Amino acid sequence: MFEHIGLQALYTAAQSRELDRYAMAHFEVTAAELMSRAAQAAWQSLLSKWPQVKSLQVLCGTGNNGGDGYLLAALAQQQGYSVKVLELGQLQRMQSDALAARQQALAAGVPMVAYSAEEFAALDPHDAVRVDAMLGTGLGGEPRLAYRAAIEALNSSAIPVMALDLPSGLCADSGSVLGVAVQAAHTVTFIAAKRGLYTASGPDYCGSVELASLGVGAALSSHLPATCLRLQLEALLPALAPRPATAHKGLYGRVLVIGGDYGMGGATALAAEAALRCGAGLVSAATRAEHVSAVLARSPEVMAQAVASGQDLSALIPSATVLVIGPGLGRSPWSEQLCQAALRSELPMVVDADALNLLAAGLGGQFKARDNWVLTPHPGEAARLLGCSTAELQADRFAAVSELQRRWGGVVLLKGSGTLISGGGQILLSDYGNPGMASGGMGDVLSGVIAALLAQGLPAVMAAALAACLHGAAADRAAAAGQRGLAASDLMHEMRGLLQ
Template identity: 50%
Template sequence: MKITASSPFLYTASEVYALDAAAIAGGIPSIQLMKRAGRAGFELLIERFPAPELISVYCGAGKNGGDGYVLAALAAQRKLPVQAIQLTAAEKLTGEARQAYDFAVQEGVNILPFAQAAAPASGVIVDALLGIGLRGAPTAEFAAAIAQINQTGLPVLALDIPSGLNADTGAVAGVVVQAQITIPYIALKRGLLTGRGPAVCGELDLANLDIPAVTYNEVSPSVERLTLDALLPLLAPRAADAHKGDFGHVMVIGGDTGYGGAALMAAEAAARTGAGKVSVATRPEHVSAILARRPEIMACGVVSGQELEPLLARPTLLVVGPGLGRTPWSEQMLQQAIKSGLPLVLDADALNILAEGRVVPVAGHQQHSPWLLTPHPAEAARLLGITTAEVQADRFAAVRAISARYNASVILKGAGSLVASADGLIGVVTDGNPGMASGGMGDVLSGILGGLVAQGLNAHDAARLGAVIHACAADLAAEDLGQRSLLATDLIPYLGQLL
């Protein structure tokens, strides 16, 4: 997902409204902001589509529709073929939106009511239907307009946000415009970058509308975009006389019968991330395969929690869950890991067992050594006792709730993975690609996280850096191998390049 924006912060709709109000209070008339928005959209359209056969602007009633009318008027001034498809009658438009409509009329824009307009057969579509204030599903007529836009197959420029997308959560309650380019105004909205946002926004090209930098001091957002350049300095350079004992010992616990590969992938990722020593506690039948694949890993076969217990005196931290399964053996492994008091990275079936409450009750999670949880949406739903749909309806609320319930740093995986900790700040990962939708990717991530914590990073910093490294490694691998055939182990060689 290509993003053109300098600020790392992401905003809710209400926060953007506050910035808009602060800019107006600071001396920029509201109509001037609308004209700037329309002009920014027009200039981006002409940059990407220099000679469109036709510009069809779908306009709603509010400020988003007004931005569209301004864009249409500017196109008419340039003698470009343009039409505005109107979803709200002129007599119902008020304020700046009505002024923008009058501007379009003055410039001779052909304005057609949606009910009378044929679907465009060529050119470029501009989506100015619904802005960032949408909550719930679009009304029937707007839904029909969105469906028409998508059915044309034409390229779409969305003004501020694709209509139908929730600006705060990235959820879609009904239909949503599928845009090739989105031009967010004033600031990036957090819903553009997680949930359905990455799938429907296309490229993001922010236009701040020349709002003074001091205006942004009026709002304190609680969400940030995570970038590799900003986070890599968390790893200090190694001293010339460093030895393996300085960089921790990661033990991966997992690999129930038939699932030894998951534990191996996590262990290899931990080693490639820079852990001083890496060991695996797994079913005995997996030991030979692990040693054959990666002899640097110390592999131990254990058949019970009793056999595991004495081995836990050696590691710096434990990664529990890759290939763990949900058998009595699995529960014994997790029980001993929690009993050890060591820092834990918990993934996969460790989370599912935890959610069932048999190993330790929820009340017991409040006081413990640092934990880092890495659920995907279904696992998050089990941890919270809700549905996966409810998690996806507000991923920000879900990741905060898990962090609070388990007193842990949490990575909620998926498009636009979210990273949360007890301090309340949430990070959004904007790197990564659809090729990561394959088995074992989470195992590699848990190993990366273990390797970072072993080297001295706290759980939250490890979560932020680890999630980004994982996504960036996938992007590098996809450049060389393509997305469709991407395997989890393909990421591991790229970890060294990034680190």
């Protein structure tokens, strides 16, 4: 469904090394040539990012990541910039290609010294940039003591850092920090985009990200299918066909939003309004009687009805085509009744918030995995569904979303920085959105968007993918006025505009 619409492939570190080997074997290019191309690409990216730069400090390890750094230093030296390499690790263990790169840098006249706190502090901060070429994708555990000290020094300095391939200490596969990691302002990654750059802690540590294909990357996707695709809103929007002149509301489904226990009616109102604004033909809300007037006052187009029990809800379900269960649902006996009534139906549904917590606690009735639901947990809810801690889940979000989908079926959308979607044998990543979304109601809006797209006939995995991108992109637009104070209701107008 997604392979043929030009989405960016994301790879693990092992896959990236396989792509390197394949490129050398089939494109008549040597490791030294790839290293030279990487240095050229990084140097051009550095000059583009910091055109005022006058001096550089390049921190080099003993692997090929260090080799890239040595060659970048040679380029800077040859073009008259003030540059010095600070070396880490034991030179006698240096890999052959990195050693050859070091010899080239020496021949170019690049000054080299062993890393020390004194040498590090000697850089004039005026128009300076530091380059992280220490560890790259080869790191298998926490950085050793000397590297840790260098990473901490980089992070405490006000001088910007550019990372080569990925920040040292960041896991290329999961985006988790391996004890400590470089906080770069800019990262240039080579040949293949690494999936850890875009989720978990990756965005906080990578800064802006640029992919340099080195003349071979674009030709490699057919050799090694990606385990993850990075979504693009523009590529997904054509999934919603233009509406014919004869269109009527009955063609676009009826969404029933279920939730809103005492004090939480706003969650139901937000989900219902989002479904309405994203194209559902009819939207209803089943909630506490105390919230009906507030829902109607906010969105008179929504048919709000009071439900006092699961039996009341069961009478409303047959007229719906898609359910949303969870926004503001709570965990009271009333909540359990509504959740059980919804889960007894065979309708497609979006399961969010406290409905997920009730599922995890076994209070949603007899559990049965199903193909026609979309689960939308945040990390805490996902951890409860898997019976692990949030920290354990966040350490490998890719493994977590795959296990959630295997265990619960359907489509799973794992929220967070770098939203992950698992369904149909594919993992998808959406990196739209911003920290301003750390406010109440955002998840309720997302559940309504997914339901609206399901109601309009999109397959569940496409509905989740498009909704994640639309929701995040709308938040990015709304945050143009500032991230702090961004409210979930601010997304409504932006989402409607993006859908056009």
